[in-house]
Amino acid sequence: MFVFCLIKKGDSMIQVKNITKEFVSAKKYPGLKGAIKGLFSREKVRKTAVDDISFDIAEGEIVGYIGSNGAGKSTTIKMMTGILRPTKGQCIVNGIDPSKNRLDNAQNIGVVFGQRTQLWWDLPLSESFTILKEIYNVSDEEYEERMNFLNEVLGLPDFFDQSVRTLSLGQRMRADLGAALLHNPKVLYLDEPTIGLDLVVKDKIRQAIKDINQKYKTTVILTTHDIGDIEELCNRIIIIDEGRKIYDGGLQELKDTYGKTRKVTMELRQVKEAEKINWTEKLGTTEDKYQVTTDEEKNQLTITFEKNEIQISDIIATIMEVTEVKDIQIQETELAEIVKEIYNHQFQSEEIAE
Numbered sequence: 001m002f003v004f005c006l007i008k009k010g011d012s013m014i015q016v017k018n019i020t021k022e023f024v025s026a027k028k029y030p031g032l033k034g035a036i037k038g039l040f041s042r043e044k045v046r047k048t049a050v051d052d053i054s055f056d057i058a059e060g061e062i063v064g065y066i067g068s069n070g071a072g073k074s075t076t077i078k079m080m081t082g083i084l085r086p087t088k089g090q091c092i093v094n095g096i097d098p099s100k101n102r103l104d105n106a107q108n109i110g111v112v113f114g115q116r117t118q119l120w121w122d123l124p125l126s127e128s129f130t131i132l133k134e135i136y137n138v139s140d141e142e143y144e145e146r147m148n149f150l151n152e153v154l155g156l157p158d159f160f161d162q163s164v165r166t167l168s169l170g171q172r173m174r175a176d177l178g179a180a181l182l183h184n185p186k187v188l189y190l191d192e193p194t195i196g197l198d199l200v201v202k203d204k205i206r207q208a209i210k211d212i213n214q215k216y217k218t219t220v221i222l223t224t225h226d227i228g229d230i231e232e233l234c235n236r237i238i239i240i241d242e243g244r245k246i247y248d249g250g251l252q253e254l255k256d257t258y259g260k261t262r263k264v265t266m267e268l269r270q271v272k273e274a275e276k277i278n279w280t281e282k283l284g285t286t287e288d289k290y291q292v293t294t295d296e297e298k299n300q301l302t303i304t305f306e307k308n309e310i311q312i313s314d315i316i317a318t319i320m321e322v323t324e325v326k327d328i329q330i331q332e333t334e335l336a337e338i339v340k341e342i343y344n345h346q347f348q349s350e351e352i353a354e
């Protein structure tokens with residue numbers, strides 16, 4: 001209750017301040033002998049899964065929390081939901097420290113872990129919802145209003161009477177999302193909400209998240225390996241790598257800053273003529289700034305080039321000196337490429353730090 005008084009109205013919905021999580025586990029030794037030795041050894045290994053991360057999230061934001069396998073995403077979500085206590089630092093969600101006040105915090109949050117269900121496996125879905133209504137003290141009127149909305153965006157009536165164990169993965173995920181939202185939480189945590197789903201169900205889940213965010217101003221934090229989720233849902237992304245925050249900002253900004261290359265593909269009358277071009281000389285550049293490939297069968301030429309160095313008009317003009325251009329296609333670097341390069345440490349860390 002004391003914490004409530006400290007947080008003023010209008011503050012962020014989520015404040016994460018220098019949180020760190022260290023896991024301590026017994027040292028493992030290789031082989032059977034090693035396993036036995038391990039039983040008696042007191043040697044411990046420390047692993048810093050989350051390393052001094054801070055960020056603020058305002059009410060109504062949808063934030064993508066991304067990073068490669070083992071980067072520390074789930075561990076951060078677990079600290080924000082109160083499942084894990086930070087080794088250092090603090091996290092305040094809607095005025096509450098989740099690790100100190102799990103019950104009050106539970107009223108404020110909804111959680112979906114894509115990898116496992118929170119529902120009662122053997123009960124019909126309808127009964128799971130009835131139990132959750134009681135647990136969260138949802139009034140009859142609220143329940144009705146909420147269910148009307150959830151039924152509409154998630155299509156729950158199609159399988160409401162089936163037991164959870166008989167649901168398909170896509171149905172189960174819609175059910176889990178519905179269950180997490182029944183008590184109208186201020187914050188929704190989604191840990192890989194579209195994992196393993198087909199494109200149609202993915203689309204439904206994404207649309208439902210958008211609708212919920214718009215109608216109820218629900219704040220959403222989502223971890224995913226699916227770049228489509230990010231592009232469809234998030235204006236802001238936080239990227240973590242080996243437990244540290246390496247990017248926090250807009251999606252467009254990330255693309256503008258790190259999407260340095262463009263790709264142009266042209267269908268030509270005579271690709272053989274274009275193969276004779278000395279691009280370095282014609283474009284007044286160096287060989288590392290572009291890459292040319294041709295497909296003689298299709299009469300196609302593709303150039304990937306650094307957009308700050310080379311003008312696309314110069315490329316087209318050079319081609320037109322030797323042959324006719326029949327068709328042209330220009331592509332920006334895809335977000336997936338940028339993210340992959342960031343995960344592969346291809347950018348200097350100073351470059352991507354805030």
Ligand SMILES: Nc1ncnc2c1ncn2[C@@H]1O[C@H](COP(=O)(O)OP(=O)(O)OP(=O)(O)O)[C@@H](O)[C@H]1O
Nearest residue numbers: 023025047049067068069070071072073074075076
């Ligand atoms: N309970 C635990 N005990 C020891 N180490 C743990 C524990 N939980 C997580 N870790 C370790 O902490 C690191 C971060 O794990 P975490 O699950 O947060 O990664 P993640 O970013 O969610 O990865 P993924 O994309 O694979 O889900 C990993 O190296 C993991 O092995």
Ligand SMILES: [Mg+2]
Nearest residue numbers: 073074075191
């Ligand atoms: Mg995870």
